[in-house]
Amino acid sequence: MNPPVRLDIDGAIATITLDAPATHHALTPRMLCLLADAVMRFAADDALRVAIVTATGERAFCAGGDLSLTLPLMSGARAPQDEWDRRLLSDPRVLAASGLRDFELDKPVIAAINGVCMAAGFELMLGTDLRIAAAHARFALPEATRALIPFAGSMVRLPRQLPWPLAMELMLSGDPIDAARAREIGLVNRVVPGPALLAEARALAERIARNGPLALQAIKRTARAASGLSLAEGFALENQAKATVFASEDAREGPRAFMEKRPPVYRGR
Numbered sequence: 001m002n003p004p005v006r007l008d009i010d011g012a013i014a015t016i017t018l019d020a021p022a023t024h025h026a027l028t029p030r031m032l033c034l035l036a037d038a039v040m041r042f043a044a045d046d047a048l049r050v051a052i053v054t055a056t057g058e059r060a061f062c063a064g065g066d067l068s069l070t071l072p073l074m075s076g077a078r079a080p081q082d083e084w085d086r087r088l089l090s091d092p093r094v095l096a097a098s099g100l101r102d103f104e105l106d107k108p109v110i111a112a113i114n115g116v117c118m119a120a121g122f123e124l125m126l127g128t129d130l131r132i133a134a135a136h137a138r139f140a141l142p143e144a145t146r147a148l149i150p151f152a153g154s155m156v157r158l159p160r161q162l163p164w165p166l167a168m169e170l171m172l173s174g175d176p177i178d179a180a181r182a183r184e185i186g187l188v189n190r191v192v193p194g195p196a197l198l199a200e201a202r203a204l205a206e207r208i209a210r211n212g213p214l215a216l217q218a219i220k221r222t223a224r225a226a227s228g229l230s231l232a233e234g235f236a237l238e239n240q241a242k243a244t245v246f247a248s249e250d251a252r253e254g255p256r257a258f259m260e261k262r263p264p265v266y267r268g269r
Contacts, residue, residue, distance in 0.1 A: 005034035007041060012209040013202070014042045018055035024063035025055045027098070027120050029070055030084040036097035043097075043105050046268060049213050050205040053128060054112035058194050061113045061137065062121025071148075100127025101153040106217035108208055112201035113137045114194065118176070123152035126161065129220060131187070132201050133179040134194040139187065140176035160227060162187065212250045213268040 004020040016038045018025040027035070042051045055061050065071050072078035073085055080086045088094050096103040099120070111128040118140045125131060125139075141158075143150045150171060158167040166185050170177070179191045192200045208216065218241040226234035245251055250266045257264035 003034060004028070004031045005038060007038040009048065012047060012049040013205045014038075014045075014048045014051045016042070016051060016053045018053075018062055021055075021057040021059065023066065024060035024116060025121070026063045026066040027070060028066045028084070029073060029082075029088040031066075032070065032098045033084050033087050033091075033094055036094045039097040039100065039103070039105070040093065043103075043107065049107060049209045049216065051107065051109045052112055052198075052201050052205055053109060053124065054198065054201065055114055058115055058134070058136070060116040060121075061111075062118070062124060063116055064119025064121055095152070099124060099152040106221040107213075108216055108220060110201050110205055110208075112197050113179075113188065114197055119143060119150065120152055123150055123154050126153055126157045130189050130204065132197060132204065133182060133188045133191050134197045135179050135191050136194055137179040137182070137191075138176045139170075139179075139182050140174060141171050142174040142176075144172060145174040210263075212245075212248075212254060212264075212266045214245050214248050214250050214266075218245050 002019055004018065004025075006017045006019055008015045008017065016035065018031065018035070020026070020028075020031065025031075039051075042048050069078070070088075073080065073088065080089055093103070095101070100109065101123070108130065109128040111125045111131040113125060113131060113133040115134065115136065116138055117125055117133075118138075119142060122139055122141050141150045141154055149155065154171060158171065161167070162170075162185055169175070177185075179188065182188045183191045190200070222237050222241045226237050229237070249269050250264075253266060254264050
């Protein structure tokens, strides 16, 4: 049987695919561990510049955490039974990396959302930087309807990514929205027909991967770190990023290649 999470590498692009379509890719302890491993490998490999996170099939991106395995384990209603259960409870990197939450990752991540994107799947999406959705995708944070909370980043990230009343409506009501509405409020970058989703995500990843990797990482790192700071504090972070990036070989190669009318060759140094 195929593993429920796959990591495929093609040049500078890593594609992380959830592959448990029978359960709408609901995240089991094993899947969370494998997803964390894939994210950590992407983060550690200097040759990889951009990641795409997606899922197999057309029905779901991720329906959330597995209600029979993961949530009872985390609430204490179920005792750990195997190595995946024990690792989820003992290794804090699993939830951090698998949720792209409280995990240092300066490289760009694109979500290719191929269907239902709810609960933990929605929260995983919030940890990405760019989002492309299939036209039939639907989005929701239904935790409050089950007397739970979206604890994997939504309460902190969503009000920073959307206007306050829109973020609150999604979290407090639990009502779903369709892809068109998600695009309208700025939750996703674009909406495409389902069959075109992966090609669109791949084309975007390739465009980004051609850019200077040090610049890409500095842009994401600085934008994230400056969130909530004063302008003066944010500008200080910009100055630090400028000093580092402008001192690199890549920063000399970019303008030189432009003047010589040739594609640049960036080496990440």
